[in-house]
Amino acid sequence: MMAAQPLLTLLLLVLLVGCEAESPLLRIGTAAPAFTLNRLDGVTSHFPEQYANQVVAIRFWADWCPSCRSEMTALEPVYRQYHDRGLVILAVNVLQxxxxxxxxxxxxxxSYDVLLDTQGEVTRQYQVMALPVTYIIDRKGIIRTRILGESTPEVFTKEITGLL
Known part of the structure; x- marks a missing residue:
């Protein structure tokens, strides 16, 4: 039964994205879509207003994704190093x-924030079709980078340092 969960979640992602055929494509250089989600600790997060003047990495992930696990662990030291300079990581869990x-x-x-997208609304809004995927948003709320698949600390650091 455990092996069916990733397949079921992938199928749900495809269906969710398919339901939004009229949504505009997210492009580098455009404003990141706003959203409100509950954090794992129960507090509500409002993006972008709550994160004004910060560099925000919005990461989409699930526990069944092996590269999500290794990437989350690998990015923790980068987050700790740059958090005081304005880096925020929002780890958006997909449909769990x-x-x-x-x-x-x-x-x-x-130690970074984990948000719960239990209905898949934000996942759909950000047109996520595979996991992991990371959007890096500058201090003005503009999408600057999209990293598809697992990111290394080196790649992630290179993408954020010019924005901090």
Whole structure:
């Protein structure tokens, strides 16, 4: 049954994206779509207003994604190094309940915010079709980079340092 979960989630992602045929394409250099999601700790996050004048990496992930796990762990030291300079990482979990997400995040020991997209609305808004994917948003709320697949700390650092 466990092997069916990734396939089911991928199918849901494809269906969710397919339902939004009229949504505009996200492009580098355009404003990042606004959203409101609950964090894993129960606090509501409002993007972009809550993160004004910060560089925000919006990462989409799920616990069944092997490269999501390794990337989340690898980016933790980068987050700690640059957080005081204005880096925020919003790790948006795709279509999983808090009961699944909480032990996974606890095991990884990450300190950046984890958001729950249990209905897939933000995933659809950001046109996510595979995991992981990361959008890097500058201090003015403009999409500057999209990283498809697993990012290394070196690539991630290179993309954010010019924006900090």
């Amino acid at each position: 309940p808090a009961e699944t997400v909480r032990p996974f995040v606890t095991q990884l020991g990450i």
